[in-house]
Each structure stands twice: as C-alpha cells, then as structure tokens.
Amino acid sequence: MQPGPLADVRVLDLTDERGIYAAKLLADLGASVVRPEPPGGDPLRQRGPFHEKTGVSLWYTWFASSRSIFTCDPVDKDSLSQLQQLLERADILLTCDGGFALDALDISGARERHPALVHIAVSSFGDQGPWRDFLAPDLIAGALGGAVAATGVPETTPLKTFGELNFMVSGVYAGIAALSALYHARATGEGQRVSVPVHECIASCLEQVLMLSWYGGKMNRGRILPRQGGTHWSMAFTVMPAKGGAIMTTPMPDFDAQLAWLAEEDAQQDLFDEKYHDPANLPLYIGRLMQVMRQWVAGQNPEELFLRAQERHAPYGWVLPIERLADNPQLAARNWFVPFDVSGEPVNGPGAPYRFSATPWKNAAMAQVNGDDVLADLGWEASR
16 A cells, blocks of 8 residues: 555644544554553543453544554653653644643753644643633533534533534644644744644534524524524524434525425425515525425435435435444445454444545554654654
C-alpha cells in the first residue's frame, strides 16, 4: 500500500477524551503519532464498553488505534528528557488543558527552538472568559454549549446525545485546526498555537438554533427554539413514527413534488386550499403539510417508504435503531466496518469517514515502544 497522506508528519498526542479523536484522525491518515502514558496506564483505558473475553476497553482500542504508546514518568529525569525530545522533533503537539505531563514539558521553549511547531490546545472553555478554568464532561459540555437544550420534546426532559458526540465534534475541529495550521507552517515556516474550546465547537454546530435566533422574527416564531426533537428550525424536516419504525421526512427541496405524491395516494386532505399557496402563509402551509405527512407516514413501512422516496429524489432517511446499524447495506457496500485487534481478538468497528482516491486509509493496532530508546524506535532521531 502507498503511505498515507500524512506519512511525513510527526504528532505528539497529549489529549484526553476531548481531543483524542483528533489524534486518531491524523494517525489513520498515516501520521506518526506517539502517545505517552503514566506508569499506571492511561486513565482512558478504564472507559467502557469492555471486550467480553479480554476485558480490554473497546473505547480506548478504537480511539487510540494507529498510535505508538510508551510509558513515561514525568518525575523521572531520563523519562522526561525523552518526552521533551519527542516534543522538539514533532510537527504537531495535541494537548488538552490539565493533561498528562503538560506541566513538566517546556512547550514555550520548544516553540522558540522550533518555530514551525503547531500546538493545538483543546480545552473546555478556551483561554479567556469567566469559565476558562472550569471543566465540563460531555453531558455538561452539551448542556452549556446548547446541544442538549434543543433535544427532546416539550413533554420530556432534555436528552443527552448518544455516546460522547460533543467530544467527537471537538476532536474533528481540533483535527481540522491541526491540518490547517500545518499547511500554513509548511508554506511559511511559521507555527502557531491554536485554541480549540469544546464550548465553541458545539455552539457552532447548532445551525437549527442559530437560524431561529437570527431570523425568527421574520418567520413570526420568536428567537428561542423550542425543544422539538428531530425537527429542523424550518419545521420542514422531522422524524416521524411509521409502521414498525421511524423515518426522517421532508417536503424539501420540492414542495410541489411532495404534494403531487400525496395526491397520487389520495392523502392530500385540504392542502390544495388556496390559502396555503399564498406566499405570505408559507409557515402556515408548512405546518399543515407536515401534519398531513405525519398522518400519511404513520401507515407506511419505513424501509419501503425510504426506497420509494429515493426513486422520487426525495431526501427521506430511514431511522435505524443502533443495534441494526451493522446491517446497513450502504455502510456494508462502502466497507465501513473494519476489523480491529483487541488483544488478539478481532472486533468490527467503524472505518474511515472519508475516501481518498490516491492515498489509503489504514487502521493499525496500538504499538508499545521501548521506553529506553523511544526516538530510535519511532524513527524520530533526526530533528525537524
């Protein structure tokens, strides 16, 4: 196989759960990524779920894959010296505030000696502001960032997003920041420190909330988004219950085509009333149209309706429960699930969220490197 697109990039990974996905994205693209851990082991190894036979963390196996791992004791002079040498030879430093060994490293000195070094600093709330010293686990990050407030429906309490989606978001942003800053450093020789606050990453993803805040007055809906589950701010996208399941439906981008489809099945009710086709009554029309569609969808098989919608170029989405995701034919056709080695046991897990035509994606198991000569084992002897 050809080397990955980041085969000549060296990354020192000092992240916790807020930024570890960024390190995985870079490692899977071929970068040489090394992750030190304390003598007692990385605390993230204790995160579940765990493999039923080996007891090994499946979470850590996936997030720390394609990584070189070595044990480092920051209070040991020789061990700390190796870690500092890795920093001096790295292209990218990934950190999370309060992370392992950060207080012991001379990062500012390394940046002075290596001006092209890129430092991506992930934190809960950034370097400035009244919350800069606060911490936020995923649930709190989602609540304060606004993601939790918009979930659920008015009759229920707010819902936590699945897994640790908020930290996946901050990981993606940190990965993008690392590549952008590296591009700049390669072009100009100028590295930089980039602050990536989880709080701002989450807020920037709330398109359905921000649009209503900015334009709600024009739509006569106010500026606060009510909790409305899977409903888009426009009210024209929503998840609807169907016979034996659920499906995400929308009349967009072609309202007339959706109305014609309903008419073909004699399900249009009063939607041809002239009042609904007055441009001034568009919000009224959308509300009524979604009511009619909800009644129509309730009697449909979600898989069959999804396939029929695809034939009509209607962007419906069949909602699968998590336990059925492994059977998704689209993911299977793209070889989405790939084998991971968990202490000698093969386990299928998610593959690459992208496809490159010329350079491969590759997932590799974690590799333990020799603590006596880490630089040699990694091939990082030469300085950058």
